[in-house]
Amino acid sequence: MRGTDPRKLQILGAIVEDYVATREPVGSKSLLERHELGVSAATVRNDMSALEEEGLITQPHTSAGRVPTDKGYRAFVDHVAAIKPLSTPERRAIRALLEDSGDVEELLARTVRLLAQLTQQVAMVQYPARRQARIRHVELVKVAESLLLVVLITESGRVDQRTIPVTPGRSAEHYAGMRDALNRAVAGREVTDLAAPLGELLETVPPIDRPAVVEVSEALVALAASRAEGRIMMAGTANLARSAEDFSRDVEPLLDVLEEQLVLLRLFTEMHASPGAVEVRIGSELRDQALNQAAVVGAGYGAGSHVAILGPSRMDYVTGISTVQAIARYVSRFLA
Amino acid sequence: MRGTDPRKLQILGAIVEDYVATREPVGSKSLLERHELGVSAATVRNDMSALEEEGLITQPHTSAGRVPTDKGYRAFVDHVAAIKPLSTPERRAIRALLEDSGDVEELLARTVRLLAQLTQQVAMVQYPARRQARIRHVELVKVAESLLLVVLITESGRVDQRTIPVTPGRSAEHYAGMRDALNRAVAGREVTDLAAPLGELLETVPPIDRPAVVEVSEALVALAASRAEGRIMMAGTANLARSAEDFSRDVEPLLDVLEEQLVLLRLFTEMHASPGAVEVRIGSELRDQALNQAAVVGAGYGAGSHVAILGPSRMDYVTGISTVQAIARYVSRFLA
DNA sequence: ATTGGCACTCGGTGGCCCCGGGTGCCAGCG
DNA sequence: CGCTGGCACCCGGGGCCACCGAGTGCCAAT
Numbered sequence: 001m002r003g004t005d006p007r008k009l010q011i012l013g014a015i016v017e018d019y020v021a022t023r024e025p026v027g028s029k030s031l032l033e034r035h036e037l038g039v040s041a042a043t044v045r046n047d048m049s050a051l052e053e054e055g056l057i058t059q060p061h062t063s064a065g066r067v068p069t070d071k072g073y074r075a076f077v078d079h080v081a082a083i084k085p086l087s088t089p090e091r092r093a094i095r096a097l098l099e100d101s102g103d104v105e106e107l108l109a110r111t112v113r114l115l116a117q118l119t120q121q122v123a124m125v126q127y128p129a130r131r132q133a134r135i136r137h138v139e140l141v142k143v144a145e146s147l148l149l150v151v152l153i154t155e156s157g158r159v160d161q162r163t164i165p166v167t168p169g170r171s172a173e174h175y176a177g178m179r180d181a182l183n184r185a186v187a188g189r190e191v192t193d194l195a196a197p198l199g200e201l202l203e204t205v206p207p208i209d210r211p212a213v214v215e216v217s218e219a220l221v222a223l224a225a226s227r228a229e230g231r232i233m234m235a236g237t238a239n240l241a242r243s244a245e246d247f248s249r250d251v252e253p254l255l256d257v258l259e260e261q262l263v264l265l266r267l268f269t270e271m272h273a274s275p276g277a278v279e280v281r282i283g284s285e286l287r288d289q290a291l292n293q294a295a296v297v298g299a300g301y302g303a304g305s306h307v308a309i310l311g312p313s314r315m316d317y318v319t320g321i322s323t324v325q326a327i328a329r330y331v332s333r334f335l336a
Numbered sequence: 337m338r339g340t341d342p343r344k345l346q347i348l349g350a351i352v353e354d355y356v357a358t359r360e361p362v363g364s365k366s367l368l369e370r371h372e373l374g375v376s377a378a379t380v381r382n383d384m385s386a387l388e389e390e391g392l393i394t395q396p397h398t399s400a401g402r403v404p405t406d407k408g409y410r411a412f413v414d415h416v417a418a419i420k421p422l423s424t425p426e427r428r429a430i431r432a433l434l435e436d437s438g439d440v441e442e443l444l445a446r447t448v449r450l451l452a453q454l455t456q457q458v459a460m461v462q463y464p465a466r467r468q469a470r471i472r473h474v475e476l477v478k479v480a481e482s483l484l485l486v487v488l489i490t491e492s493g494r495v496d497q498r499t500i501p502v503t504p505g506r507s508a509e510h511y512a513g514m515r516d517a518l519n520r521a522v523a524g525r526e527v528t529d530l531a532a533p534l535g536e537l538l539e540t541v542p543p544i545d546r547p548a549v550v551e552v553s554e555a556l557v558a559l560a561a562s563r564a565e566g567r568i569m570m571a572g573t574a575n576l577a578r579s580a581e582d583f584s585r586d587v588e589p590l591l592d593v594l595e596e597q598l599v600l601l602r603l604f605t606e607m608h609a610s611p612g613a614v615e616v617r618i619g620s621e622l623r624d625q626a627l628n629q630a631a632v633v634g635a636g637y638g639a640g641s642h643v644a645i646l647g648p649s650r651m652d653y654v655t656g657i658s659t660v661q662a663i664a665r666y667v668s669r670f671l672a
Numbered sequence: 673a674t675t676g677g678c679a680c681t682c683g684g685t686g687g688c689c690c691c692g693g694g695t696g697c698c699a700g701c702g
Numbered sequence: 703c704g705c706t707g708g709c710a711c712c713c714g715g716g717g718c719c720a721c722c723g724a725g726t727g728c729c730a731a732t
Contacts, residue, residue: 027694040706045695063695063712103485103499117595122574137477141489149439149489153477159485159497163439237574238458238594241587244577251577258574259453363725376675381726399681399726 008047010037012056013080015048016068020316023246025065070283070313073295077280077317084322090118094326098334104128104158108233111307111331116236118323121243121311122258126268127231128158128305128335133191138182140175140216148175150219154191164219170212178216181205191224232261232268239311246293246312253290258310263288267296273304275332278325283313297321299328302335344383346373348392349416351384352404356650359582361401406619406649409631413616413653420658426454430662434670440464440494444569447643447667452572454659457579457647458594462604463567464494464641464671469527474556476515478508486555490527500555506548514552517541527560568597568604575647582629582648589626594646599624604644609636611668614661619649633657635664638671 014035018026028044031037037044048066051057056072059065068076086094097110108125116123133154141149146168152160185201186194198217205213237258244251257263267286271279282295297320298308307328309320350371354362364380367373373380384402387393392408395401404412422430433446444461452459469490477485482504488496521537522530534553541549573594580587593599603622607615618631633656634644643664645656 025694029693042696042706042708043704046705049696059695061712061714063693064714065694103497106498136479139475139477139487141473141475143472143489149495151475151487151495153479153485159487161439161495161497162442238576238591240574240577241580241591244580255574255577361725365724378675378677379673382674385727395726397681397683399724400683401725 007037007039008051009075009080011044011047012051012068012072012076015051015057015066016073016076016080016317019068020314023314025060025067027065030065068314070285073282073313073317074280074285077282077321081318081321083325084318086322086326090323091326093118094330098330104335107331107334109235111327112233112235115307115309115323115327116239119309119311119316119320120236120239121309121315121320122237122239123235123307123309124264125233125301125307126265126305127233128302133158134188135186135191135194136188138179138186138220140179140182142170142172142175145169148216148219150216150223152220152223160223162219162223164215166215167211174212178209178212181213182216182220186220194221194224232264234258243312243315246314254294257288257290263291268298268306268308271298271300271306273300273306275300275302276325276329278321278328280317280321297324299324301328301332307331343373343375344387345411345416347380347383348387348404348408348412351387351393351402352409352412352416352653355404356652359650361396361403363401366401404650406621409618409649409653410616410621413618413657417654417657419661420654422658422662426659427662429454430666434666440671443667443670445571447663448569448571451643451645451659451663452575455645455647455652455656456572456575457645457651457656458573458575459571459643459645460600461569461637461643462601462641463569464638469494470524471522471527471530474515474518474522476511476518476552478506478511481505484511484552484555486552486559488556488559496559498555498559500551502551503547510548514545514548518552518556522556530557530560568600570594579648579651582650590630593624593626599627603632604634604642607634607636607642609640609642611636611638612661612665614657614664616653616657633660635660637664637668643667 011031014031014037015026018031018034028041028048031044032041048057051072052059052066054071055069056075057066058069060067093114097114098107108127112123112125115125135152136155137151137153139149139151139153141151143149143163146165147163148166149161149163181201185197189197194217198213198220202210202213202217240251240254247254267281276299278297278299280295280297283292286292286294286296293313294310295313295315295317296308296310297315297317298306301307307324309324311320347367350367350373351362354367354370364377364384367380368377384393387408388395388402391405392411393402394405396403429450433450434443444463448459448461451461471488472491473487473489475485475487475489477487479485479499482501483499484502485497485499517537521533525533530553534556538546538549538553576587576590583590603617612635614633614635616631616633619628622628622630622632629649630646631649631651631653632644632646633653634642637643643660645660647656
């Protein structure tokens with residue numbers, strides 16, 4: 001649809017709005033009742049006919065009201081929806097979220113919960129990308145005779161930890177020394193680039209100590225590799241129960257997709273990464289059978305990570321977009 | 337119901353089984369089709385009549401099939417349901433879960449996900465109780481000029497972390513010294529009992545350094561108090577979408593309860609704590625309006641914590657109980 | 673105590689009809 | 703030329719009704 005003809009767009013907007021609100025096909029007459037369009041029903045009908053011609057709306061049965069198509073939602077999002085400023089309580093909730101700092105993981109957990117609550121949809125946040133992260137500090141703590149806690153802290157302030165089994169008999173001081181050596185070796189290095197420095201370190205160590213270094217090195221590499229990009233934190237999946245009826249097909253495959261996270265990760269990698277830039281994918285644009293009746297509103301935050309909400313394609317895009325954008329911006333600003 | 341008359345119990349069991357499977361009131365005839373009861377329909381009817389007399393089953397409308405009441409489910413759970421051994425794949429999944437150790441939090445996260453997946457219900461796990469836990473180690477890491485990472489490790493192997501803002505200008509060595517002093521002061525102390533030793537520590541410190549110690553002490557106390565008992569980890573809430581129809585009343589209040597966690601925490605504190613002892617609460621036994629059509633199958637693990645599943649009162653108690661018990665036992669064993 | 677038989681009940685389903693909101697088209701008007 | 707009012711038509715949904723069948727309770731017989 002060419003961006004011309006503001007009235008047709010206005011009508012499309014009204015249709016989307018009503019349909020999202022009532023969940024029922026909307027006709028020319030009832031449109032006039034709820035909106036100040038300034039034209040007659042017949043005119044609306046003509047425009048609707050044109051909109052249908054363009055594939056933006058459709059009638060579920062002959063001579064019933066119209067329902068937006070995916071393409072219609074797309075046009076709505078692109079040309080009609082305007083960012084709606086958040087209400088002050090919402091704004092305050094977001095700010096409170098960030099003030100009570102805690103660590104990054106906790107911050108994200110709270111963020112995703114808040115997002116789910118504000119939008120009443122499923123909210124997701126990608127763990128901060130760590131590709132580019134440099135190591136700030138490695139800490140070793142002897143937790144028990146044969147258990148060692150390995151903590152990895154990156155410049156981004158992210159903390160990963162792991163308890164590994166080790167051969168017993170080494171003193172706490174031994175590990176303190178190893179920690180210092182490790183830190184000298186890897187501090188400031190890229191998290192993806194640990195093999196070389198750890199190898200060098202191994203050379204400088206007396207052969208007797210090498211097994212210990214090897215054990216810890218392996219744990220460190222695994223730790224760096226683990227949650228590296230992959231994981232997604234989710235909240236509000238229970239909101240699906242509320243909108244289950246919106247997915248006329250079964251919800252099962254949808255649940256599977258959420259469980260899998262794989263599709264979601266692909267989705268995230270396809271999305272723009274610039275912080276605060278909101279991107280919307282609707283229905284078939286998600287290119288996954290199970291998500292055919294779903295929509296995702298996402299935005300980048302921090303350095304290439306994403307935050308998003310997922311709901312039925314018949315969702316309230318206006319508040320969705322506004323909220324996601326606001327959250328992404330606040331979090332980005334906080335992380336910087 | 338007196339534990340006598342095994343046939344009536346058998347019939348109750350059959351009714352529960354069929355009803356859970358088909359979601360439809362079950363009558364005497366169809367019961368005979370699906371079960372080898374060895375008696376005639378008339379006999380079944382007589383027994384059903386008696387069961388109804390006792391309040392274990394009820395007919396939704398005059399002369400339709402029977403449906404178990406909460407009391408009926410209770411009797412089923414108490415007198416009929418037998419532990420069903422897990423299938424080998426299930427068993428293997430649980431074992432795999434524990435082998436790939438990681439830290440405690442991660443273990444619990446995976447546990448709760450697995451439990452949700454196996455039972456197709458909402459799964460919950462209480463954070464390990466830390467009331468009795470002693471502190472093993474405190475670690476301070478200067479993350480940035482005015483950011484300090486505080487890590488608290490307890491004997492149970494649990495790790496809590498928090499990043500706090502500090503007044504800038506202190507060296508990493510300063511914090512190393514403080515860490516050693518802190519550890520001397522609090523190592524081995526109860527996590528609930530930090531005020532005294534920290535106070536003593538403060539006395540021994542030169543006045544100039546006191547602000548620093550105060551800052552860190554406060555963080556430590558907060559850290560110990562925070563997630564202390566409270567939090568609940570949840571998974572599979574999306575499964576509610578699947579069984580949404582099972583809750584004839586609206587799901588909304590149920591979602592609120594899950595969100596709140598408060599009711600759930602009360603519930604946990606009311607439950608038996610002995611590891612592996614399964615406890616079932618059905619409908620009104622949960623004593624919460626929103627949970628009137630729900631049921632919870634829970635078991636203790638570790639030292640006084642709980643793991644549980646929540647679903648519609650019309651749920652598959654047999655696999656629920658078996659799975660919860662198995663998981664609780666495995667995790668308990670692993671933590672010991 | 674159990675059973676086969678029988679009369680009775682009543683919720684659910686399918687057929688039917690009507691209603692109302694919805695459409696498309698067209699002629700007329702500013 | 704675009705908009706409007708009017709009109710004929712369409713059809714899904716709801717209300718009504720009649721029927722069917724699964725289910726029940728009771729009773730006499732074994």
